[in-house]
Amino acid sequence: MNKFYLVLFLIFLLMGCSENGNPTPRELLGEEDVDIFLMNEVVYAKASDIDWVTESEYTIGEEVAEISKQQNRAIGFNNGTANILPVGTKIYETGQGFVIAIVGEKEVPYIALLEG
Template structure:
C-alpha cells in the first residue's frame, strides 16, 4: 500500500469486489457489515455528491467514481460529524465510511 490515505488501487488490488467510491481524494467503503455503524440510527443530512461514473478499473477513479453504486446515486452527509456518508439506492440507506491513514 502507498503511504498516506488508501487509494482505490490499494483497495482493489486486495479486494477486486470492494464496494467503494471516491470523493474529494478519500476512498469510502461500504460499512454495512460494521456492527458499530449498524447499531446507530444515522440520519442523512445534506446531499454532498452524486456518483458520476461506475468502474472496477482503479486507474479510472476520479471524484464521484464508484465500483458498485449506480451512476446518479446521491451521497449524503450524516447529520452528526462522523466521517460517514449515506448513499441511497432504491430507498435503501447504505452507510460508507472514509478510509484514512492514522
C-alpha cells in the first residue's frame, strides 16, 4: 500500500507541472505502476486502490470511449490511447466521479486526474 501512496504523491506533484494544471501522459508514463488512458484530453488513472471508489455503489451507464491504441511513449499518446488497457477496451460512465473499463469480465475503475 505504501507504493500506492508514493505513486499518488508523485501524480499530485506532477499535476502542478503542466500548462493547464492537469497532468499529461508525458509527466506520468515514466512512473512505476502507472496505468492510464487519455479521454477528452484528460488523463485517467486506475483507481482500484482508492477506498472511496471501491466502496462506491454504481451503475454502469453509457459507453463514453474505447481504447484504440496502446503504447508507453508520450509522443502520439492521443485520446483513446492507454499504456496498459488493451485495444478494444470499452469505457463506461458511472455518474459517481469515476469511469469503469471492462477488461474481460472484470470492471476496473479509473478516475480523472484534474487539478483543483
